[in-house]
Amino acid sequence: MAENGEIVSEMNETLKTKQIAAIVGIAESTVRKYAKSLEEANYKFKTSDTGRFFTKEDAEIFRQVKEVRDKAGVKLDHACAIVVAQFNKTAQTMASAEVPSNKEHEALQSQYTLEYIKKLEEALHQQQEVIAKLEERLERQELRQDLRDENVTQLLREMAETKKQIAASKEKKWYEFWK
Structure with a gap:
């Protein structure tokens, strides 16, 4: 019963x-x-x-x-x-x-929560450091690409100028035709 x-x-x-x-x-x-x-x-x-x-x-x-x-x-x-x-x-x-009393239980609970939040903050800080390093690396890479682009552009201009000079030297003037 x-x-x-x-x-x-x-x-x-x-x-x-x-x-x-x-x-x-x-x-x-x-x-x-x-x-x-x-x-x-x-x-x-x-x-x-x-x-x-x-x-x-x-x-x-x-x-x-x-x-x-x-x-x-x-x-x-x-x-x-x-x-x-x-x-x-x-x-x-x-x-x-x-x-434990209710207050003790709440204290334990808040202690575990605080410990977990501290661990999360540490992990967040580590992630922020990694992100900062990656951003720095990306900036260096972009600078190298910009420098490379400038060099390529300069070489193309020089090649165009050289072609113009070669073309100009190959052109015969009308009065040099008989030579």
Whole structure:
């Protein structure tokens, strides 16, 4: 009898895709896309014969994925991997220690987010350095091409002048015709 009561209370706590979408503020199709990507990142949803069903904890995971994507501007797969890794670390910490308060949880969450943002900033800085080097290289290449173009133009002018001089020397003047 206790088992039936647990099943009923568990069923009452389950959320549908539409409810998750409303809680997180995303479209239902986005919920399905996030769920698929989270599963690929090894996050486990509860499932039944009819498909997956969600809990309030899952709603929080969806919210975190959305937050990471919005704040960090990363691809969905990467955001899911970060959130799942963060979730796993938090789960391990909670299993080995007492349950942290909401404030502690938020502090841990913001710490992981800050660490991730710092890593993104470092990667962005490295990309900017590479871009600067490539721009510098491109400028040098353009200068070399301009110099080459000027040399080619100068050679063409000299060749044209030489042809004119050769043509002029071959022309006989009318009074030199008998010579």
